[in-house]
Amino acid sequence: MTGDYTMIVVWFTVQGAFGGGGMHTLYPAYLSERFPTEVRATASGFVYHQGAIFGGLTAPVITYFAVNWHTGFAIPMLVGTVLASISVALAVMAGPETRGKILTAELSVA
Amino acid sequence: MAAVETIKPVPWWKEPTKDQWLAWSAAWLGWTLDAFDFTIFLLIMLPISQEFNVPLTAVTAVFTLTLWMRLVGATASGWLSDRIGRKKPLMISIGWYSLCNFIASFSPAFWFLFLFRALLGIGMGAEWPCGAALAMEQWPVRSRGFMAGVLQASWGIGALLSSAAYGLLYNSIGWRGLLMIGVLPALSIVYVRRFVKEPPVWVENRRLQRTQQREVRVPLAKIFKRGLLYNTLTACWWMASAFIVGYSIGGMFPTFLQKDLQLSPGLVALPVMLQSIVFFLSGSFWGMVADRIGRRIAIIIPALLRFPLPRCT
Numbered sequence: 001m002t003g004d005y006t007m008i009v010v011w012f013t014v015q016g017a018f019g020g021g022g023m024h025t026l027y028p029a030y031l032s033e034r035f036p037t038e039v040r041a042t043a044s045g046f047v048y049h050q051g052a053i054f055g056g057l058t059a060p061v062i063t064y065f066a067v068n069w070h071t072g073f074a075i076p077m078l079v080g081t082v083l084a085s086i087s088v089a090l091a092v093m094a095g096p097e098t099r100g101k102i103l104t105a106e107l108s109v110a
Numbered sequence: 111m112a113a114v115e116t117i118k119p120v121p122w123w124k125e126p127t128k129d130q131w132l133a134w135s136a137a138w139l140g141w142t143l144d145a146f147d148f149t150i151f152l153l154i155m156l157p158i159s160q161e162f163n164v165p166l167t168a169v170t171a172v173f174t175l176t177l178w179m180r181l182v183g184a185t186a187s188g189w190l191s192d193r194i195g196r197k198k199p200l201m202i203s204i205g206w207y208s209l210c211n212f213i214a215s216f217s218p219a220f221w222f223l224f225l226f227r228a229l230l231g232i233g234m235g236a237e238w239p240c241g242a243a244l245a246m247e248q249w250p251v252r253s254r255g256f257m258a259g260v261l262q263a264s265w266g267i268g269a270l271l272s273s274a275a276y277g278l279l280y281n282s283i284g285w286r287g288l289l290m291i292g293v294l295p296a297l298s299i300v301y302v303r304r305f306v307k308e309p310p311v312w313v314e315n316r317r318l319q320r321t322q323q324r325e326v327r328v329p330l331a332k333i334f335k336r337g338l339l340y341n342t343l344t345a346c347w348w349m350a351s352a353f354i355v356g357y358s359i360g361g362m363f364p365t366f367l368q369k370d371l372q373l374s375p376g377l378v379a380l381p382v383m384l385q386s387i388v389f390f391l392s393g394s395f396w397g398m399v400a401d402r403i404g405r406r407i408a409i410i411i412p413a414l415l416r417f418p419l420p421r422c423t
Contacts, residue, residue, distance in 0.1 A: 029258030045188030045239025055353030
């Protein structure tokens, strides 16, 4: 990481546009549309937050590599981000497209 | 021709009814304030470690644990809201996290803080599934992706509020004062109670379950049965990857600025605030793309656009 304050501000802001913004905001729509009404809240709540388990492990793992493998923070952060981004793309391709899906009251898994 | 022109399409924001707006707003309030209560902690980890004289890793463990407890809260409240409706669990969860933050502000020792932040995690996780289901079931399909984007991206608004509170107030009220402010979200419970109605889709579905005696009593088991299993697993895979991307950098950032660069509260708050604004704008933009082109493309493109970025470090 750079020590220059202006660079940090610019970089962290741009990072918000892609890293944060783009791929993390469709959770409510995409998850709600993937599951039928009988199980919708349980399914979306569980699926979303099981991801947090892995999210919570990320910081310690990155710190471990940074400290014990003497790589510094930048390299493990880079590797983690790139691999996980590709994984996001693959996982989403494996799932259904749900644009325009009508959420109905009919029983479908009951 | 004139006849054709009079049938102008309704603009998307006029399509939803009042009830639909009220429901979406309730989910929005719950989520934004959830973000406020969660992100405020990221900004005060260092001063907390100094006051209780514990290593910073112990404080980051609180952060990790809060994150994990969210799974417990989310599954429980999702279950509850599939059975008894979206409203009540939403109110309970907002009250829960507000109260935990408030109690944590009086921590006499580190273990006390640890305990109440962990409990807070349950409430934070609990808020999301009820809010999301409520808003998405109510909202018309045409602009659902966009409003999902605005809803979820409002995490940025919550983070913006907390970094503003930190930048402006930290020097006068300290970390305890900032945690104390976290009780204010509880006021929104009154709004949910008075103005929000259950989604008709859920009400009808629940009625059908009852009258046809085909109740889904254990929805968590259902999603791992044939029919839904593949869908559940690919969705889990997606979310796990997304969380790893998100927390690879974001979680430790304020601490890095405070500790390694010794920056003052005002200077730490600035990049966090800017990032939150950009997060909000781009999140809403990709929601729009999701409505025009598709859900998957709006997730895949930003995911792939992202990875040249960390190289700037």
